[in-house]
Amino acid sequence: MDIEVLGALAVRVNGVSVVPTAPKPRRVLGLLALHADQVVAVGALVEELWGALPPRSARTTLQTYVLQLRELIGVALAAPEPQQRQERGEQQEGGGGGRLGAKDVLATVPGGYRLSTRGGTVDHREFERRAGTGYRAMDAEDYAGAARRLAGALDLWSGPALTGLQAGSQIGMEARRLEEARLCALAQRIDADLRLGRHRELLPELTVLVSRHRMHESLHGQFMVALHRAGRRGEALDVYQRLRTTLVTELGLEPSAPLGRLQRSILTARPDSAPVTAPAAGGTTPQLTARPA
Secondary structure (H helix, E strand, O other), rough: OOOEOEEEEEEEEOOOOOOOOOOHHHHHHHHHHHHOOOOOEEEHHHHHHHHHHOOOOOHHHHHHHHHHHHHHHHHHHHOOOOOOHHHHHHOOOOOOOOOOOOHHHEEEOOOOEOOOOOOOOOOOHHHHHHHHHHHHHHOOOOOOOOHHHHHHHOOOOOOOOOEEEOHHHHHHHHHHHHHHHHHHHHHHHHHHHHHHOOOHHHHHHHHHHHOOOOOOHHHHHHHHHHHOOOHHHHHHHHHHHHHHHHHHHOOOOOOOOOHHHHHHHHHHOOOOOEEEEEHHHHHOOOOOOEEOO
């Protein structure tokens, strides 16, 4: 089974989609996919579907949705297996030595259900693995390696997590967690690129990002550094003022102290040599020294 949640939900068995069209069974599959190979409690599934006030028939209805998912899985299991899987020698054997069945893939276990990937791919776990290698490269000051690895992690995303899926509390929380992880990896990758002197190449990307994330201080700080290093100090200071106006108007807050120091550094810097320090991306990156081009 291969699972994708970094974009539209996609779950395939033998290359065949098992994603139902009905909204609530899709949500059941979505929550199971987010926790693949782990037990998802019945209570969590009920809360996802009906919130804090489920109907009396909730558990029975949930069982019906699980049966619908197993029907789709059964059809996919009966389909011819792709040649590439045969070449890898993957087996369709259940625990008892018989042919793998839908109940082996979507199993009922004490307290809930478990969706088994049986060695298939799970994109959000691969994202976390690749991002982790990028963070370690940053810690080792291998900025070229970090930029490459973090870009590879971000390439796994095709849109917002579980885009198009009607989310309840459980899926909504997981989607927000994944989006925060994506933003963190993105900010770290931009940090690596800035350290490599790629400030001019970053300007178009950062222009879009600060427009989308109007209160994200790390991205605004990186945009300010990139503009300053490109010799556009006035525009860098304008970025700070726009962010400050947004924060004060919408949250009643001033920009953070590190961003304020960055603004003052740009304001007082000599065009030829004065250093500018950007706020750490995600709160974990060492300080970045940037000089105007």
